[in-house]
Structure formats: structure tokens, C-alpha cells
Amino acid sequence: MRAYHIEAPGGTARLTDLAVPDPGPGTVRVAIRACGLNFADLLMQKGTYQDTPAAPFTLGMEVAGVIDAVGPGVSGLAPGDRVAVxxxxxxxxxxxxxxxARAVKLPAGMTFEHAAAFQIAYGTSHMALDYRARLQPGETLLVTGAAGGVGLTAVEIGKLMGATVIAQARGADKLEAARAAGADHLIDASEDLRARVLALGGADVVYDAVGGDTFKAAFRACNPEARLLPIGFACGEVPQIPANHLLVKNLTVIGFYIGGYLKFRPEAVTQSLTTLIGWYLAGRLNPHVSHVLPLDRVEEGMTLLRERRSTGKVVIRI
Known part of the structure; x- marks a missing residue:
């Protein structure tokens, strides 16, 4: 089989021919039909992601396909089942x-491309805003990097949860994508974020996927008792949070990493995905996939992420 594989620590990922693996106890083998790309895939290639596997390994964090074999001890799943993992x-x-345990059966009405683009982006935003930040109807949610894979889902879910959503992104096309996802107010990344947000009444919850100066500006635009979620650091700079400033407005900075819940509270992820799939089937969620590319163009997909030229998700069809 073909795989986008890293052979050794610090090595370059490339398409490689590997043996088809056999399922062991408690596992299933999936004939993969689609795989969503994530910014974390870029970090894994550099070895800087918090959950970078030990080499050798194959990249690709979220998949959809068809089970073609099951290992000993597996119940409730069988060859032929459409699943997301x-x-x-x-x-x-x-x-x-x-x-x-990580495989979720897909409803007939969900495409493989949508399922592969769905889990991390929507799961991250739903669990961050609902389970962790406790976003309430009527509150104001600020989403930075709002046209990215997770940013658009935060806009969409924030609106579904009854918030007023302020979306920040760079350029007219990306701002239009955020508007289409439900944003009430749009701020270009070239504008003064703090001033614009304060003019709109301040933020009660901040969902920041950018980091650096963007996080600092969002931090200063918070209302008393606001909650801040540092979701990612696309600019490359991890912000340092002045703890004394937290006291002045009684702010809360909330750590969140969805992958961690798979290890110590997987039922929270399962419950979230159940809710999200229900919303999808009801037509309340519209996954935004800007590019679908074949496996032999995976490098092109990675470049789209690296250069921030995608809106929503990039999916590799296999």
C-alpha cells in the first residue's frame, strides 16, 4: 500500500510503499477513503507537536473509510461498516x-470527505466551547483565525449555541467564509483587533487559533469574567500570559486539547461526536472543505496549510 510516511526522527515525509498491516486484538483494519489534514501534521513533521509519535510513523490524524477486517475481541463492528476514526x-x-474503541459508525447521509473533515475541527470547537468554556446564549464569542479548519467550526457552533460571534481573519475571501458560517461581525487581521472588539462591547469568550500578538490583543479586549481558549499558535509564537492581569478582570485561561480526552475521558469525545453528528444530519452543520486532493498530491495539501491558502479543511481522497 502507499503511505505518507516518516522513516526516522527528523526525516522528511514522503509517499512510500509499505506492507498492508494486519489487525491485532481490539483493532480494526480500515480501507481508508479520505483523510483530513491538520496544522498538527505540519508540526509532527518538524517534531514539535505535543503528541508526535515515535518514528517510523505515517501521518494523518482523522480518517473515514470502510472496515475490511477486525481483530480478536472486537464486537459491534464488522467488515463493511462505514466508520470515522x-x-x-x-x-x-x-x-x-x-x-x-476509536471507530464511530457513520450514518448513510454523511460522505467520507465530510467525515474526514469533521472530527477534529468540530470536536475541538464543540468540546472547547461547550464542555470547557461553558459558552452561554447571549454572550459574545471572539474567534481568531476564523477561516481556518477549526476557526470556521467555532463560528458555526458558537452561533448554534446562541452567541454573538466576532470573526477575525485575513482578507476578503476568508472573512466571507466566516460570514457564511454565521459570524455577526467581521474584523480583518490588518485592523486593530482590541479596538474593534471593545467597540463591539468586548468578548466574553475568546477562541484563539493564532497566538502571538493576536492573543495579546484579544486578551486586552476581554470583558470581566471572560474565558480564553488558546487553541493553537498558527503564527508560531506561544503567548506568555501575565498572571497579574488575570486578577484585574477575573479572567480564566482554559487549556484544551481534544487528543488528551481520548486518553483519560474518551466518553466526553464520544458524547460530543454524537451531538455533532445529530446536528449534521439535521442540516445544522455544513462542513467547509475547500480542497479535495488525491494522495499523490498530499504535498500540495500540506503547502496549502503551511501558507494559509485554504479555508476550512483540506481533505485527501484515497
Whole structure:
């Protein structure tokens, strides 16, 4: 089979021919049909992601496909089942072996491309805003990097939860994508974020996927008792938070990493995905996939992420 594989620590990812793996106890083998790309895939290639697997490994964190074999001890899943898997790795390949507990059956009305683009982006935003930040109807949510894979889902879910959503992104096309996802107010990344947000009444919850100066400006635009979620650091700078400033407005900075819940509270992820799939089937969620590329163009997909030329998700069709 073909796989987008890293052979050694610090090595370059490239398409490689590997043996098709066999499922072991508690696992299923999936004939992969689609894999969503994530900014974390770029970090894994550099070895700077907090959950970078030990080499050798195959990139690709979220997949959708058809089970073609099951290992001993697996119940409730069978060959022929359409599934989505938050795999963490191994998705950019023609086949993958994954823990059965991570496989979620797909409804007939969900495409493989949407399922592959759905889990991390929507799961991250829903759990961050609902489970962690406790976003309430009528509050104001600020989303930075609002046209990215997770940013658009935060806009969409924030609106579904009854918030007023302020979206920040760079350029007219990306701001239009945020508007289409439900944003009430749009701020270009070239504008003074703090001034614009304060003019709109301030932020009660901040969902920041950019970091650096953007986080600092959002921090200064918070209302008393606001909650801040540092979701990602696309600018490359991890912000340092002045703890004394938290006291002045009684602010809360909330750590959140969805992959961690798979290890110590997986039922929270399952409950979130159940809610999200229900919203999808009801037509309340509209996954935004800006590019669908074949496996032999995976490098092109990575470049789209690296250069921030995508809106929503980039999906590799396999």
C-alpha cells in the first residue's frame, strides 16, 4: 500500500510503499477513503507537536473509510461498516489499523470527505466551547483565525449555541467564509483587533487559533469574567500570559486539547461526536472543505496549510 510516511526522527515525509498491516486484538483494519489534514501534521513533521509519535510513523490524524477486517475481541463492528476514526496518526495511507474503541459508525447521509473533515475541527470547537468554556446564549464569542479548519467550526457552533460571534481573519475571501458560517461581525487581521472588539462591547469568550500578538490583543479586549481558549499558535509564537492581569478582570485561561480526552475521558469525545453528528444530519452543520486532493498530491495539501491558502479543511481522497 502507499503511505505518507516518516522513516526516522527528523526525516522528511514522503509517499512510500509499505506492507498492508494486519489487525491485532481490539483493532480494526480500515480501507481508508479520505483523510483530513491538520496544522498538527505540519508540526509532527518538524517534531514539535505535543503528541508526535515515535518514528517510523505515517501521518494523518482523522480518517473515514470502510472496515475490511477486525481483530480478536472486537464486537459491534464488522467488515463493511462505514466508520470515522480519530486516529492521531496513520491516516494518509490506503489502509490503517486502529483501536476499535476509536471507530464511530457513520450514518448513510454523511460522505467520507465530510467525515474526514469533521472530527477534529468540530470536536475541538464543540468540546472547547461547550464542555470547557461553558459558552452561554447571549454572550459574545471572539474567534481568531476564523477561516481556518477549526476557526470556521467555532463560528458555526458558537452561533448554534446562541452567541454573538466576532470573526477575525485575513482578507476578503476568508472573512466571507466566516460570514457564511454565521459570524455577526467581521474584523480583518490588518485592523486593530482590541479596538474593534471593545467597540463591539468586548468578548466574553475568546477562541484563539493564532497566538502571538493576536492573543495579546484579544486578551486586552476581554470583558470581566471572560474565558480564553488558546487553541493553537498558527503564527508560531506561544503567548506568555501575565498572571497579574488575570486578577484585574477575573479572567480564566482554559487549556484544551481534544487528543488528551481520548486518553483519560474518551466518553466526553464520544458524547460530543454524537451531538455533532445529530446536528449534521439535521442540516445544522455544513462542513467547509475547500480542497479535495488525491494522495499523490498530499504535498500540495500540506503547502496549502503551511501558507494559509485554504479555508476550512483540506481533505485527501484515497
Amino acid at each position: 480519530y486516529s492521531g496518526q496513520g491516516g494518509l495511507a490506503e489502509y490503517g489499523v486502529f483501536e476499535a
